[in-house]
Amino acid sequence: DAKTTQPNSMESNEEEPVHLPCNHSTISGTDYIHWYRQLPSQGPEYVIHGLTSNVNNRMASLAIAEDRKSSTLILHRATLRDAAVYYCILPNYGGSQGNLIFGKGTKLSVKP
Amino acid sequence: GAVVSQHPSWVICKSGTSVKIECRSLDFQATTMFWYRQFPKQSLMLMATSNEGSKATYEQGVEKDKFLINHASLTLSTLTVTSAHPEDSSFYICSAIFLARLAGNNEQFFGPGTRLTVL
Numbered sequence: 001d002a003k004t005t006q007p008n009s010m011e012s013n014e015e016e017p018v019h020l021p022c023n024h025s026t027i028s029g030t031d032y033i034h035w036y037r038q039l040p041s042q043g044p045e046y047v048i049h050g051l052t053s054n055v056n057n058r059m060a061s062l063a064i065a066e067d068r069k070s071s072t073l074i075l076h077r078a079t080l081r082d083a084a085v086y087y088c089i090l091p092n093y094g095g096s097q098g099n100l101i102f103g104k105g106t107k108l109s110v111k112p
Numbered sequence: 113g114a115v116v117s118q119h120p121s122w123v124i125c126k127s128g129t130s131v132k133i134e135c136r137s138l139d140f141q142a143t144t145m146f147w148y149r150q151f152p153k154q155s156l157m158l159m160a161t162s163n164e165g166s167k168a169t170y171e172q173g174v175e176k177d178k179f180l181i182n183h184a185s186l187t188l189s190t191l192t193v194t195s196a197h198p199e200d201s202s203f204y205i206c207s208a209i210f211l212a213r214l215a216g217n218n219e220q221f222f223g224p225g226t227r228l229t230v231l
Contacts, residue, residue: 046220100207101158
């Protein structure tokens with residue numbers, strides 16, 4: 001399964017944009033890029049996913065590099081509630097029924 | 113959005129007892145549910161994949177006789193930790209996928225987790 005690399009931690013100020021990077025140099029042509037986040041003491045929460053084109057939803061935007069070897073999750077205006085661990089995942093759908101393999105993720109801290 | 117619930121949210125039990133955790137998809141049907149375990153300050157680790165009406169598929173290193181999984185309906189999967197010991201204390205999380213053809217663009221919906229403490 002394709003692996004991802006993320007910084008261990010990042011800091012942001014409240015109401016400022018945050019760009020969370022993810023490298024996935026071994027991505028295959030059919031791998032979707034998923035982002036989930038986990039707030040303290042809670043189950044993970046789906047954020048966004050994409051294949052080739054940039055994607056936007058009410059929570060965030062996903063910018064995918066043209067060669068698809070990296071992507072960036074963009075929170076346009078960070079709030080204190082966005083403090084969480086963010087996981088960039090390429091779902092292992094190839095014969096493995098869609099399970100998600102979680103790496104260490106990026107712990108985002110948001111300062112007021 | 114789709115909602116997945118877990119019950120109980122936390123449980124404390126004595127060593128040697130068994131504990132059952134329920135995972136329900138409240139507003140959708142899920143042919144596939146997953147069970148994860150998370151130790152403090154660590155990431156989620158997939159334990160098993162649960163398919164409705166069939167036996168669960170366990171990840172390497174997970175004892176299937178210790179962690180019994182039953183997926184009797186399209187909205188309910190249960191995880192039973194048998195003869196629990198202190199080292200089984202962890203945060204157990206389930207997730208579910210919509211009743212649909214599995215594809216790379218299907219998001220998973222996670223439950224809020226169950227914190228198990230074995231004394």
